[in-house]
Amino acid sequence: MTNKYIDVYTLIKPDINKLSKICIETANLDCRLLLSKSLDRSQILYNHDTIEISEDQIRTFRSLIKERLNGKPVSRIINKRNFWKKKFEINEATLDPRPDSETLIEAILKHFKDKLQHLKILDLGSGSGCLGLSILDEYINSEVSFFDKSKKSLEIVKLNALNFGLLDRSKLIHLDWTVDEWDIKLLKIENQIKFDIIISNPPYIPSNEIKKLQDEVKKYDPLISLDGGKDGLDAYRYVLPKISRLVKNNGKIFIEIGKNQENSISSMARKFGLLTVEFKKDLSGVKRVVVFKTK
Ligand SMILES: C[S@@+](CC[C@H](N)C(=O)[O-])C[C@H]1O[C@@H](n2cnc3c(N)ncnc32)[C@H](O)[C@@H]1O
Incomplete structure (x- = not known):
């Protein structure tokens, strides 16, 4: 399966909207932290960064977003x-x-x-x-x-x-x-x-x-x-x-x-x-x- 190259903001925008709708004020930061976790990266990602991401990593990211939508704090999802x-x-x-x-x-x-x-x-x-x-x-x-x-x-x-x-x-x-x-x-x-x-x-x-x-x-x-x-x-x-x-x-x-x-x-x-x-x-x-x- 091929990886795709995409800028961070394009990838996370739909998830920012979902988190914002349930009044999570840190929606953008939360999405970037969860994306870093999915990519197994320790450093923070910025909206304008272009990343290489696999289908598996996108699936992982969406499942972490689901946990966040269910009310789990980001720190408890990433344990950091x-x-x-x-x-x-x-x-x-x-x-x-x-x-x-x-x-x-x-x-x-x-x-x-x-x-x-x-x-x-x-x-x-x-x-x-x-x-x-x-x-x-x-x-x-x-x-x-x-x-x-x-x-x-x-x-x-x-x-x-x-x-x-x-x-x-x-x-x-x-x-x-x-x-x-x-x-x-x-x-x-x-x-x-x-x-x-x-x-x-x-x-x-x-x-x-x-x-x-x-x-x-x-x-x-x-x-x-x-x-x-x-x-x-x-x-x-x-x-x-x-x-x-x-x-x-x-x-x-x-x-x-x-x-x-x-x-x-x-x-x-x-x-x-x-x-x-x-x-x-x-x-x-x-x-x-x-x-x-x-x-
Ligand atoms: C409010 S937390 C503070 C943790 C950390 N110092 C911090 O600031 O994030 C209180 C800590 O006290 C510990 N604790 C509670 N009762 C205790 C006891 N009877 N004897 C020793 N430690 C206790 C808990 O396990 C917990 O780690």
Whole structure:
């Protein structure tokens, strides 16, 4: 069977129209990402590019478009998501990284200006590793311990670390912050050496709000990465009491929070010896990250 040569826009135009009709605002980009996947190309295609494509590849492309028309997010179809400066692999056990979480990276860059220093960092609830690996990529002499209850997500961290050449500075720790003395177990693994930086983006959606989330979130992001219990604050109740024992004296803590959770979390943290240094807003103006230091 012969391949055909065609420009990208001519090929995808009918599919852009179909996706636009069901109000998918990113129809053009989605079509190009799905076409790249069908052609097994890692780089983005542009509308004016001329491509060589086989009948089989066109069939694959149309079946991916069908999945998109059925509401599956592009990131879940291609199992990839751009975050900060890298393209991350994701799977069904990981949260689809959110642009809002990049606020946490910006906060660290502001507080730790010397990118050559050696920092020992803990990523609590690491998911795909998008936060910890992005930081490792910025601070080239640092190391990150990735901590998650989900073994499958730690496998994805390993894959991403390998793809980015960061595996030798990454440690994978399979632990659960709801078990007793998880901090003692962690310090044992770390030979009693504490951390300069602790980061976390824990699950923080109140349980009864999950059903109100968009289908793209509630159907495809794992519940364990969303559900923060009755008021959304359960994970903070497990994590915050242990932080002072895990961080070095001059260390800092960067925690992502949900909309309007800043006061509850700041006052909870104060009880456990953590002082709020600042709140950092995301691009929509929501206080998204709290920075703490120890008293
Ligand atoms: C909101 S996701 C964040 C993932 C990633 N850091 C990101 O920003 O995309 C929360 C993560 O916490 C993990 N997690 C949830 N409960 C946990 C627990 N009890 N102990 C350890 N990790 C947990 C989930 O598996 C998930 O990977």
